[in-house]
Amino acid sequence: MPKKIDDELKARAVRLVQDHRGEYSSLTAAAAVVAKQLGVGKESVRRWVIQAEVDDGQRAGASTEELAEIKALKAKVRRLEEDNAILKSATVLFAGELDPRNR
Numbered sequence: 001m002p003k004k005i006d007d008e009l010k011a012r013a014v015r016l017v018q019d020h021r022g023e024y025s026s027l028t029a030a031a032a033v034v035a036k037q038l039g040v041g042k043e044s045v046r047r048w049v050i051q052a053e054v055d056d057g058q059r060a061g062a063s064t065e066e067l068a069e070i071k072a073l074k075a076k077v078r079r080l081e082e083d084n085a086i087l088k089s090a091t092v093l094f095a096g097e098l099d100p101r102n103r
Contacts, residue, residue: 005040013038013045014052 016034017027024030031046038045054061062070 005044009038009040010048013040014048017045017049018052 013034016037017030020034021027021030024033027049028042028046031049032042035042035045050059050061051064053059055063
């Protein structure tokens with residue numbers, strides 16, 4: 001189970017990478033240095049920076065709010081599909097009980 005990273009730490013990491021990005025050859029290099037300083041994974045920091053850029057409109061992609069909405073909608077669809085499967089099973093069961101040929 002992945003550990004939960006504090007939002008304040010994420011914001012600090014993003015801010016540090018953005019402030020010092022010009023000093024490094026790439027986003028990955030800057031993220032690696034900041035990640036080592038803060039004791040988190042370099043890929044996590046890089047993804048946080050990219051998501052922050054998407055949220056700020058600097059980069060194309062789905063914003064955090066849109067991703068949360070998509071996740072909620074997928075969960076709702078999954079629940080509705082499960083409910084539909086239960087109703088189909090119940091319909092088959094009750095239709096079988098009401099069939100006069102089964103008596």
